[in-house]
Amino acid sequence: MTRRTVRIAMNGVTGRMGHRQHLVRSLLALRAQGGLDLGDGETLWPEPVLVGRRAHALRALAERHGLTEWSIDLDAVLADETVEVYFDAQATSARVDALTRAIAAGKHVYTEKPTAPDLAGALALARLARDAGIKHGVVQDKLFLPGLRKLKRLVDGGFFGEILSVRGEFGYWVFEGDWQPAQRPSWNYRAEDGGGIVLDMFPHWEYVLHDLFGRVTAVNAHVTTHIRERRDEQGKPYTATAEDAAYGIFELAGGAVAQINSSWAVRVHRDELVEFQVDGAHGSAVAGLRGCRVQHRSMTPKPVWNPDLPVTHSFRDQWQEVPDNTEFDNGFKAQWELFLRHIAREEPYHWDLLAGARGVQLAELGLKSSAEGRRYDVPELAL
Structure with missing residues (x-):
C-alpha cells in the first residue's frame, strides 16, 4: 500500500473547537489509525501545519502532539507549494480575509462556519472559489x-x-x-x-x-x-x-x-x-x-x-x-474524511461555500x- 501525504495549513487550532475536534479528534485520529484508506491501495496521510498569531501557544501545541511544523506567518505558509489545503477555525471576524488569501494562493479550503459575517461576504468567497477552480467545503458537523x-x-x-x-x-x-x-x-x-x-x-x-x-x-x-x-x-x-x-x-x-x-x-x-x-x-x-x-x-x-x-x-x-x-465515528472526523476523499478522488461533496452562504x-x-x-x-x- 502506498502513502500519499497531504499537507494541511490549520489556522485557529489553539482555540477549543479547532484543537479538540479538528486537530485531535479528526486529523490526529486519522494518523493514529494509519491514515485514510482510499480503498485502492493508497492511504492518505494528513500532515498538519499549525498556523496562528501566538508563537508560544503554537509551539506548545506542536510539542504536545509530536508535530514539527507551525508558523505565525500565514502568507509564508500559503506560498508553500507543498501545502494543498487551508483550514480555518478562527473567530468569524478574521475568516474572510484568510480564506480570500488562501483561495488566491490556489489552496483547497475547508472552513468552520459561519463563512463570513454577512451574506455578501459569504457569496463573494463562493464565487472566488468557483472562479479559482479549487475544492471547498464548510463544516456541517451536526x-x-x-x-x-x-x-x-x-x-x-x-x-x-x-x-x-x-x-x-x-x-x-x-x-x-x-x-x-x-x-x-x-x-x-x-x-x-x-x-x-x-x-x-x-x-x-x-x-x-x-x-x-x-x-x-x-x-x-x-x-x-x-x-x-x-x-x-x-x-x-x-x-x-x-x-x-x-x-x-x-x-x-x-x-x-x-x-x-x-x-x-x-x-x-x-x-x-x-x-x-x-x-x-x-x-x-x-x-x-x-x-x-x-x-x-x-x-x-x-x-x-x-x-x-x-x-x-x-x-x-x-x-x-x-x-x-x-458504529458512529466522531462527526467532525467523518466529514474530514469525506472532504479529503473529495480532494484525492473527486468523490461527490456538496457541503461547499455556497451551502455555507445559505447559513449566513x-x-x-x-x-x-x-x-x-x-x-x-x-x-x-x-x-
Whole structure:
C-alpha cells in the first residue's frame, strides 16, 4: 500500500473547537489509525501545519502532539507549494480575509462556519472559489451526529409519513464570568467582534433542516440579550452587545414548520444539550446528539386532559429507542474524511461555500426579522 501525504495549513487550532475536534479528534485520529484508506491501495496521510498569531501557544501545541511544523506567518505558509489545503477555525471576524488569501494562493479550503459575517461576504468567497477552480467545503458537523443520522434514517425510510413539524431546543447556561469562569470566549457576546448566537447557530439550523426535511423558505425570529453584563477572560466587566438567545420559526419547502429555540441563558432540563422532535402523520421521533426515540402511530397512547387527576404513568416510557445498527465515528472526523476523499478522488461533496452562504443568509434574515418585527422569505441562492 502506498502513502500519499497531504499537507494541511490549520489556522485557529489553539482555540477549543479547532484543537479538540479538528486537530485531535479528526486529523490526529486519522494518523493514529494509519491514515485514510482510499480503498485502492493508497492511504492518505494528513500532515498538519499549525498556523496562528501566538508563537508560544503554537509551539506548545506542536510539542504536545509530536508535530514539527507551525508558523505565525500565514502568507509564508500559503506560498508553500507543498501545502494543498487551508483550514480555518478562527473567530468569524478574521475568516474572510484568510480564506480570500488562501483561495488566491490556489489552496483547497475547508472552513468552520459561519463563512463570513454577512451574506455578501459569504457569496463573494463562493464565487472566488468557483472562479479559482479549487475544492471547498464548510463544516456541517451536526449532520454526522449519531442522533441525527438515526433521524435521517427514519426520514429516508418513510417512518414519519407526511412530516408536519420540527421543534428544536438548544442551549445551556453560560456562566457570566463573575463567580465561575465562562465556558465560551467573551468575543461571542460582542457584536463588533462577530459574536451573537444567531450567526453562531442559525447556520447550523439551516443545514440540519435543509438536509433532513427541506429547504427553509421563510423565517420569523425574535432575538434578545438576556444577560447584559459579563466578565471577560481577565475578569473585567464588559457590556454584551450581541444577543445570547434567539427564538425562530422556519417554514420549510413541502409545508412543514420548524420552531427552534437557541439560548446561552437557559438551564438544561432535557436529556441532551440539543434535541429535535419531529412529528409526522405516521409517527414521531425525538433525536439528540447520540440518542433517538420514536413513537409510531400504532403505538401512540390516548392521552386525556384532566388537570384534576395526577399522571400515573411516564410519557417518556411510551417511546422506543432507535438502535445504533452501526458504529458512529466522531462527526467532525467523518466529514474530514469525506472532504479529503473529495480532494484525492473527486468523490461527490456538496457541503461547499455556497451551502455555507445559505447559513449566513438565514442568520442575516433572522436578525433582520427580529429587528423589524416581520416575517421574511428566504430566496434560493445561486452564484
